[in-house]
Amino acid sequence: MKWNWNAVGDFMPMFWHGLLVTLEALALGSLIAFALGLIWAMAQRSEHAAVRWPVVGVTEFIRNTPLLVQLFFLFYVLPEWGITLSALTTGVIGLGLHYSTYTAEVYRAGIDGVPVGQWEAATALSLPRTRTWSAVILPQAIRRVVPALGNYVVAMLKDTPMIFVIGVLEMLGEARQFASQTFQTIEPYTIVGIAFIVIAYPASLLLRALERRLVR
Amino acid sequence: MSADSNLSKATANPAVDGSELIRFDRVTKRFGANTVLDSLDFTVSSGKHVTLIGPSGSGKTTILRLLMTLLKPDEGTIKVGGEYLTHEKKGEKLVPAGEKHTREVRKNIGMVFQQFNLFPNMKVLRNVTEAPVHVLGMSKEAAEERAHELLDLVGLTEHVDKYPTQLSGGQQQRVAIARALAMRPQVLLLDEVTSALDPELVAGVLDVLRDIAHTTDITMLCVTHEMNFARDISDDVLMFDAGRVIESGPPEKIFTEPEHERTREFLSAVL
Numbered sequence: 397m398k399w400n401w402n403a404v405g406d407f408m409p410m411f412w413h414g415l416l417v418t419l420e421a422l423a424l425g426s427l428i429a430f431a432l433g434l435i436w437a438m439a440q441r442s443e444h445a446a447v448r449w450p451v452v453g454v455t456e457f458i459r460n461t462p463l464l465v466q467l468f469f470l471f472y473v474l475p476e477w478g479i480t481l482s483a484l485t486t487g488v489i490g491l492g493l494h495y496s497t498y499t500a501e502v503y504r505a506g507i508d509g510v511p512v513g514q515w516e517a518a519t520a521l522s523l524p525r526t527r528t529w530s531a532v533i534l535p536q537a538i539r540r541v542v543p544a545l546g547n548y549v550v551a552m553l554k555d556t557p558m559i560f561v562i563g564v565l566e567m568l569g570e571a572r573q574f575a576s577q578t579f580q581t582i583e584p585y586t587i588v589g590i591a592f593i594v595i596a597y598p599a600s601l602l603l604r605a606l607e608r609r610l611v612r
Numbered sequence: 613m614s615a616d617s618n619l620s621k622a623t624a625n626p627a628v629d630g631s632e633l634i635r636f637d638r639v640t641k642r643f644g645a646n647t648v649l650d651s652l653d654f655t656v657s658s659g660k661h662v663t664l665i666g667p668s669g670s671g672k673t674t675i676l677r678l679l680m681t682l683l684k685p686d687e688g689t690i691k692v693g694g695e696y697l698t699h700e701k702k703g704e705k706l707v708p709a710g711e712k713h714t715r716e717v718r719k720n721i722g723m724v725f726q727q728f729n730l731f732p733n734m735k736v737l738r739n740v741t742e743a744p745v746h747v748l749g750m751s752k753e754a755a756e757e758r759a760h761e762l763l764d765l766v767g768l769t770e771h772v773d774k775y776p777t778q779l780s781g782g783q784q785q786r787v788a789i790a791r792a793l794a795m796r797p798q799v800l801l802l803d804e805v806t807s808a809l810d811p812e813l814v815a816g817v818l819d820v821l822r823d824i825a826h827t828t829d830i831t832m833l834c835v836t837h838e839m840n841f842a843r844d845i846s847d848d849v850l851m852f853d854a855g856r857v858i859e860s861g862p863p864e865k866i867f868t869e870p871e872h873e874r875t876r877e878f879l880s881a882v883l
Binding site for chain 2: 511513514516517519520521522523524527531532535536539
């Protein structure tokens with residue numbers, strides 16, 4: 397097998413398109429994971445067992461089943477129930493939902509890490525519950541866990557190729573399509589591999605720097 | 613700190629008529645098998661400064677934490693300003709209070725903690741304005757004006773724009789005092805407020821508290837190991853042992869001619 401620079405040139409337009417889709421899925425998936433994870437984490441601390449237990453059940457279930465199965469489920473079963481979404485939307489929801497169960501644990505650790513004296517001071521000042529959360533607890537909890545949340549973004553990046561199985565042409569999908577059309581395999585897959593490391597490694601370094609700054 | 617009139621203005625309370633402000637009625641608190649307070653009765657009149665002394669584990673801090681509703685009594689009732697704190701009347705029956713009722717009664721109480729417990733994510737000024745704005749519904753401007761007054765009184769005018777971690781322990785504790793006073797509480801609870809401080813920072817905090825004690829009519833409940841301070845500010849001293857008040861009286865009496873053997877032992881150990 398020989399490395400063919402012409403194939404590289406031919407693949408690049410498809411690669412850029414795939415990269416864009418990957419980054420789009422990553423960004424939207426992360427937003428869902430951040431928001432939903434926070435909701436899970438707070439619901440798990442609810443004083444009402446009727447809120448707590450269903451949330452614990454759902455998040456444990458999602459965390460302990462494979463993302464791939466969840467993607468197939470969302471893509472093939474939801475339309476049976478009359479919910480039809482594009483492949484990309486389905487992929488974004490799948491990634492976001494799956495990773496929200498991990499970020500929920502991260503938030504939970506962050507919330508548990510806020511000293512009990514902070515809750516007591518809020519009580520002593522009679523701050524309303526919502527204000528205690530939004531002004532006192534969450535700002536301190538989230539600051540601590542930003543690096544850990546970032547690590548899950550990197551992990552999610554490496555899971556984005558899974559949405560290829562439901563037909564989203566992200567980087568891997570484009571490479572695969574290129575390969576099946578031209579029978580050039582080394583070039584597209586190598587480029588995609590390099591692209592992942594070029595994004596993921598600096599991101600990890602950035603997160604480590606952030607961790608030194610934020611977690612004291 | 614010259615401004616006596618400023619301080620009384622800044623902490624203006626409902627008129628003090630010496631009536632009963634706090635009442636503990638047969639209050640029992642247990643932690644597991646350990647009974648920390650055993651059917652405790654005591655009252656504090658409004659405007660009085662009461663110091664609780666006694667060996668550690670004798671239940672002093674538990675009393676403050678019950679008043680602040682950080683703990684719930686296992687038995688008995690607590691009244692503040694004539695209102696039940698953790699109970700409310702439903703017809704003739706006394707039932708556990710809802711969050712709303714407790715919050716209303718609790719608004720009259722402020723607390724300063726051993727570990728300061730300032731909000732590290734807020735600057736000094738916002739630590740002091742947060743509750744007046746979001747609990748009392750004051751405008752931001754009015755709350756800030758008042759916060760400046762209070763921070764001036766505790767001697768921290770230059771530090772309003774710093775974060776708590778940029779201050780010394782003594783400075784942080786003085787911010788915490790300003791934060792508690794900003795709510796205009798009738799009662800101020802002081803829970804070993806100098807115990808976590810380096811020795812050279814203790815005096816500054818105690819001076820501020822002496823000032824408040826001598827120039828306002830705020831009711832104070834104080835747990836401390838600073839006996840000279842207790843002697844200076846107290847109208848009454850309660851000596852605790854094993855969850856009971858074993859002796860009480862004005863500081864001159866308790867500190868110079870205590871009646872109870874346990875009081876004598878305790879004082880000789882700490883003085």
